[in-house]
Amino acid sequence: MTDLADLKLFVTSEHDCSYLPSEQAASIFVDPYTDLENQTFSQLSEIGFRRSGKHVYRPHCSNCNACIAIRVPITSFKPNKSQRRCMQKNSDLSHEVIPSIDTDEHYELYRRYIELRHKDGDMYPPSREQYHDFLSIQFNATRYLEFREKGKLLAVAVSDLLDSGLSAVYTFFDGSQTKRSLGVYGVLFQIQHAKELGLPYLYLGYWIKECQKMSYKVNYRPFQLYINNQWVTFN
Structure with missing residues (x-):
């Protein structure tokens, strides 16, 4: 296993923050040419790192520490009334773990999702190359769940x-199916899937208190935040 101290890390230049317009953002990331073993990748997740495409990174902003890693402890999670209704609404869906989403069908769903939901984001306008680099690129730890x-x-x-759970990278869905709350269902299903696999946590990336787009992440309770180099539980 690669020792964390031996990893080669880089820092991006500062750029406009996608979540807090008044702030400048930067990230520290692992050399993308490093062949990360899953145990090392898991250790990085334990200290707040995240993956996007082939980049494993953590926020490294000089004047802001608003991004806080968040995860859900599986055994103590208790769905609320709305979440239980969501699971019931989607009980008719079939699900399958598949080896790849590098197909026209999957990309078209992604394209429609971005064009409907995220015209104000970094991923607009969508392209097949961007989709590949972000989601369909092969990474040894990745699982694709389709519904x-x-x-x-x-x-x-x-x-x-x-090793310690599932890390929810991204969910995209048919935006016309508003009554199903498919984004919520994607998180709930991954919690259930982690439980079936005997894993203790679902990692939800970063939470930013001042960002409305991130507010949904604290709806899955209890949750844990990575604060001062330790995971703290909030009920």
Whole structure:
């Protein structure tokens, strides 16, 4: 196993923050040409790192520490009334773990999702190359969960399999199916999937208190935040 102290790390230049417009953002990231063993990748996740495409990174902003890693402890998670309704609404969906989402069908779902939900984000306008670099690029820990209604593809959840849990990388879905709350269902399903695999946590990336787009992450309770180099539980 690669020792964390031996990893080669780089720092990005500062740029406008995607979540807090008044701030400048920067990240520290592992050399993307490093062949990360899953145990090392899992250790990095334990100290607040995250993956996007082939980059394993952590925020490294000079004047801001608003991004806080968040995870859900599986055994103590208790769905609220709304989340239980969401699970019931989607009980008719079939699900499957698949080896790849590098297909026209999956990309078209992603394209429609970005164009409907994220025209103000960094991923707009979508392209096949961007989709590949972000989600469909092969990474040894990645699992693709797809959800279908009578054969029709409705949602895809991309997650990384860690030693201590699943890391929810991204979920995209049919935005016309508003009553299903497919984004919520994607998180709930991954919590259940982690439980079935005997894993203790679902990692949800970063939470930013001042960012409305991130507010949903604290709806899965209890949750833990990585504060001062330790995970702190909030009920």
